[in-house]
Amino acid sequence: MRIERLTDDATTGLFYRQVIVPSFPDEQLVTRESLVADLHSGVGEVFIVRDEAGTLLGGAVGSWYEAPRVMLLSYLAVAEEGRGTGVGTFLLGHLVRDWAQRYDPCLIVAEVERPDRHTGNPAHGDPEARLRFYARLGARALDLPYFQPALESQKARVHGMLLLLLHAAPKFADERAQSVAAGPLRDFLTEYLVATEREVAQQDPATSALWQGLDRAGGVAVRPVDRYEQIAAG
Template sequence: MRVVDVAEDGPLLQVLYEDLLVPSFPPDELQTLQWVRDGLADGGVVVGAVLDDAGAPEAVAVGEWDAPSRVLLLSYLTVRPRIRSRGLGGLLMGVVTGAWRERFRPLLTLAEVEHPLAHEAGGERGDPAARLRFYARHGARALDIPYFQPVLRPGAERVHGMLLLVLTRAGGTGGERPDTVDPGPVRAFLEDRLLSDEEHDADGPVLRMRGALARPGGIGLLPLDDVRALPLSAPDGDGDARP
């Protein structure tokens, strides 16, 4: 197995997208192949892959760099189902927190993942609870905000029941306590890259997310071992659905 940087559009990128990303993520959670291509071309997207000895792709990670907020988002990470739990995800996490961090020097490295109480395990998409345990082993903690994935493109829907994890943070981004994060970079990232494209920018879920960003003392960082203690976003009218 070897890890490679997918630096340009080509046959490998299309195979990674069609064979690994499409089966692993619901359509509303997945950006288009053209979005990945455009991002690679302008430097806003980075892709890493694990190839077997014959050169066939077995795992992929896709990151999104937001220069204004200096936030790096791990948008997607998946391993071919037949070889999950064999360390390939860990290889890619090493790229995210190593080479990508060295390249971009982010204030924060974040990851979007499904909340296990809102998304069921099944098929090639894997188990959200197992995925959360994977990130916990790599030191991730959840931001205490009721996060949803905004609409990615026309015809898609919001995805509620998502978590925004902190994978790394630079010095000076902490709040008053070690278990908090300065809301500034998170707010800038969400407003610039996500919430700015929402049609209903003052509805309940958006206001609840913005309210969490405005709490005094910074945004709380929560351990991942108790899923019932993690924030759970809900459609407008349902409030914060945390159990």
């Protein structure tokens, strides 16, 4: 297997159609045009995995938030041809190392569905299995009532999500890695909400609960992924 970082519209569009769209529900999808625009602006990065014959096995999309220095793993998906071959493990391990070296981020995070709020299906996968996958690679869950912002004006927010921690720079985590600094997360979420929803809603209950989680003394607690039910749902 080999990893390629995409720079051209055609292959990015092919990856979007063949891998991303079949793997996620519509409300969790940006448009192909948005993905390509982010790629050209430097905000987004797209990586794919191919086998030795050139078959597209899977890929991932990252979104870099420069001011708060946070990398969001927006999508990671494996095509049917690549399932059960270790593609996801190979790709995620590479990306976390690569992003940590190239960007020196405060945090690398990922959005996933809560298994107690979302049910799996053959097309979009099993949330329980997805959490086990991330846990095997060292991910932990941030203690925030998280929701995915509305990615397009005609779409709704996705409630019942988890924000996973994939990497934290040492100065942004406590000595025992029990919590991370809230500042980079607050700045990242502010930028994310403004970019997608055009504002940070002041009177919205879900947003207020998220901000209250960021305001707890001692930073944002980090939980083992298998204890995600201890985290309030957003």
